[in-house]
Amino acid sequence: MSSTNSLSVDELGSAAQRDRRKRILDATIALATQGGFDAVQMRAVAEQADVALGTLYRYFPSKIHLLVSALAREFERANASIGERPVPGDTSSERVIYVLRKTTRGLQGDPHLTEALTRAFMFADASVAAEIHTVGILLTRMLTHAMHPGQTDLTDDDIAIARVIGDVWLSALVGWVTGRTSAAETAAHMEKAVHLLLRD
Amino acid sequence: MSSTNSLSVDELGSAAQRDRRKRILDATIALATQGGFDAVQMRAVAEQADVALGTLYRYFPSKIHLLVSALAREFERANASIGERPVPGDTSSERVIYVLRKTTRGLQGDPHLTEALTRAFMFADASVAAEIHTVGILLTRMLTHAMHPGQTDLTDDDIAIARVIGDVWLSALVGWVTGRTSAAETAAHMEKAVHLLLRD
DNA sequence: CATGAAACTGGAACGTGTTCCTATTATGGA
DNA sequence: TCCATAATAGGAACACGTTCCAGTTTCATG
Numbered sequence: 001m002s003s004t005n006s007l008s009v010d011e012l013g014s015a016a017q018r019d020r021r022k023r024i025l026d027a028t029i030a031l032a033t034q035g036g037f038d039a040v041q042m043r044a045v046a047e048q049a050d051v052a053l054g055t056l057y058r059y060f061p062s063k064i065h066l067l068v069s070a071l072a073r074e075f076e077r078a079n080a081s082i083g084e085r086p087v088p089g090d091t092s093s094e095r096v097i098y099v100l101r102k103t104t105r106g107l108q109g110d111p112h113l114t115e116a117l118t119r120a121f122m123f124a125d126a127s128v129a130a131e132i133h134t135v136g137i138l139l140t141r142m143l144t145h146a147m148h149p150g151q152t153d154l155t156d157d158d159i160a161i162a163r164v165i166g167d168v169w170l171s172a173l174v175g176w177v178t179g180r181t182s183a184a185e186t187a188a189h190m191e192k193a194v195h196l197l198l199r200d
Numbered sequence: 201m202s203s204t205n206s207l208s209v210d211e212l213g214s215a216a217q218r219d220r221r222k223r224i225l226d227a228t229i230a231l232a233t234q235g236g237f238d239a240v241q242m243r244a245v246a247e248q249a250d251v252a253l254g255t256l257y258r259y260f261p262s263k264i265h266l267l268v269s270a271l272a273r274e275f276e277r278a279n280a281s282i283g284e285r286p287v288p289g290d291t292s293s294e295r296v297i298y299v300l301r302k303t304t305r306g307l308q309g310d311p312h313l314t315e316a317l318t319r320a321f322m323f324a325d326a327s328v329a330a331e332i333h334t335v336g337i338l339l340t341r342m343l344t345h346a347m348h349p350g351q352t353d354l355t356d357d358d359i360a361i362a363r364v365i366g367d368v369w370l371s372a373l374v375g376w377v378t379g380r381t382s383a384a385e386t387a388a389h390m391e392k393a394v395h396l397l398l399r400d
Numbered sequence: 401c402a403t404g405a406a407a408c409t410g411g412a413a414c415g416t417g418t419t420c421c422t423a424t425t426a427t428g429g430a
Numbered sequence: 431t432c433c434a435t436a437a438t439a440g441g442a443a444c445a446c447g448t449t450c451c452a453g454t455t456t457c458a459t460g
Contacts, residue, residue, distance in 0.1 A: 014427085017437090042417060052439040054420085063417065122322040126379030133380070160392045164368055167393075171367035179326030180333075192360045193367075197396055216456085217407090242447060252409045254450085263447065 023049040024059055028070045032116035040067060040116055061127075067120030068131045072138075074117070078106065079138050087146045093198040095146040097191050100169065103142075104190070107173070108183050115177040122174060139166045147198070161197050168193040223249040224259055228270045232316035240267060240316055261327075267320030268331045272338075274317070278306065279338050287346045293398040295346040297391050300369065303342075304390070307373070308383050315377040322374060339366050347398070361397050368393040 013021070027048035031040045042063060046056045060066035082099065089095035107114040124132055143162035144154050172190050175181035181189075213221070227248035231240045242263060246256040260266035282299065289295035307314040324332055343362040344354055372390050375381040381389075 016426085020438095038416095041415095053418090053441085055438055057418075058437075061418095119323065122374060123319065124378060129378075129380050132378075157396070160389075161396060163389065164364070164393045164396060167371035168364055168367045171370055174322060178324060178329075180329050189360075189363065193364045196357070196361060196364060214457085220408095238446095241445090253411085253448090255408055257448075258407075261448095 020049070020051055020055070021059055024051060024056060024066070025070050025073055028066055029074070029113065032067070032070070033110055033113045036112035037067075037116040037119045039112070042066075064120050064124050065128055065131070067116055068124055068128050068135075071117040071121060072131050072134050075135055075138050078103065079142060082142065083145070086149060089146075091198075091200045092147045093194050093200060095149070096143060096165065096194050096198065099142060099146040100165075100190055100194070101187065104169075104173075104183075104187060108176070111177070114173070118170075118173050118177045121170075136166070139169075164197060165190075165194060220249070220251055220255070221259055224251060224256060224266070225270050225273055228266055229274070229313065232267070232270070233310055233313045236312035237267075237316040237319045239312070242266075264320050264324050265328055265331070267316055268324050268328050268335070271317040271321060272331050272334050275335055275338050278303065279342060282342065283345070287349060289346075291398075291400045292347045293394050293400060295349070296343060296365065296394050296398065299342060299346040300365075300390055300394070301387065304369075304373075304383075304387060308376070311377070314373070318370075318373050318377045321370075336366070339369075364397060365390075365394060 024045060027045045028040055031044055031048065040063065042056060043053060045066070046053045049056070056066075060069060082102075087095045087098055089098050121132065121135070140159065140162045143165055144158055147158060147162065148154065168190055172181070172186040176183060176186045224245060227245045228240055231244055231248065240263065242256060243253060245266070246253045249256070256266075260269060282302070287295045287298055289298050321332065321335070340359065340362045343365055344351075344358055347358060347362065348354065368390055372381070372386045376383060376386045
């Protein structure tokens with residue numbers, strides 16, 4: 001609820017504050033991309049963002065908040081770029097699978113970053129609920145948009161299906177980032193789930 | 201793969217080793233039940249199990265291994281007690297929901313323990329794959345058994361559906377233990393997913 | 401029983417997330 | 431412009447997971 005930690009684009013604060021926040025998130029993404037969750041060390045983030053450790057903690061109260069906020073920012077970017085073009089595919093399942101494949105491919109191209117963000121997401125507790133909720137909303141919107149392009153009034157079933165697909169996606173992602181399943185297995189399992197839920 | 205960390209009931213080693221292993225897991229469960237993930241501190245586990253810290257690490261190479269092993273033991277116990285009686289219900293979905301409700305209720309009766317075990321499960325990396333896989337097998341078996349009691353030859357769809365339900369269950373559990381969703385929401389979402397997947 | 405290997409104990413030590421404190425610097429209103 | 435307040439820098443300190451080590455005990459084997 002605090003404005004400092006809000007997800008929507010840097011809304012409040014001075015230009016200097018917005019700049020610091022951006023530098024911190026950029027450093028986070030850079031370190032996560034290089035070495036994953038373990039490489040995102042608070043001292044390293046602070047140094048790379050040219051900020052004192054205490055200041056880092058003033059902007060983000062924990063490593064988890066930091067990573068989930070970074071995730072939310074990346075997610076908003078990805079979501080915006082997907083919304084530009086209409087989703088190709090003749091049926092709901094084709095379109096959903098298209099979106100999932102595209103997103104998953106993007107994530108798998110940056111395995112360390114994905115590992116860091118997924119780990120943080122799964123480890124987050126109630127104090128990160130706001131950020132988590134934002135990500136959940138974006139994900140559900142992305143999926144329902146693929147299911148029913150341009151449609152605004154969705155049934156409860158549509159939303160429930162989107163949430164189930166999101167759950168499967170998350171589980172698959174966790175399995176993949178923790179090295180328990182291959183990329184191919186991950187994709188196959190997700191697509192199977194989509195077909196089971198959307199029979200068209 | 202090491203015999204010491206095997207999941208199936210204390211198979212190898214001397215009686216003293218089996219006893220130490222049991223004491224350690226008992227201490228883990230006790231501490232987790234009291235205070236959750238954070239309360240399971242390696243020094244505290246060692247002290248309560250009356251074992252040196254180095255010995256604890258000889259039996260379980262990390263806190264995550266320790267907690268996931270504890271989870272597997274609890275899961276085997278629960279699974280055994282469920283297998284005793286036939287599952288009530290006239291349809292697949294009724295039976296699956298019965299099993300989910302019962303299991304979830306059990307977990308929610310021990311919120312701290314559930315939080316500790318779920319957190320560990322979600323944080324586990326590839327080095328814990330064996331233990332994780334065991335839990336996954338047990339869960340899938342539990343669900344397919346509820347779907348088709350006594351049946352041994354299952355279709356690919358049956359297994360896929362069970363896995364999807366397992367994914368939803370896990371996501372719901374994570375949401376609940378991290379304080380993002382209430383018990384009622386958790387249950388409702390799971391049951392909705394079951395109905396979407398098993399339309400009978 | 402004697403002996404060498406393996407396991408165990410007790411505790412020091414290290415790394416990283418987190419907290420805290422003091423001195424310094426930016427900021428915004430009178 | 432000047433002042434009060436907040437924000438930041440720099441860094442010490444603490445907690446807990448993890449590693450490591452020296453000395454002791456247990457245990458299997460000849």
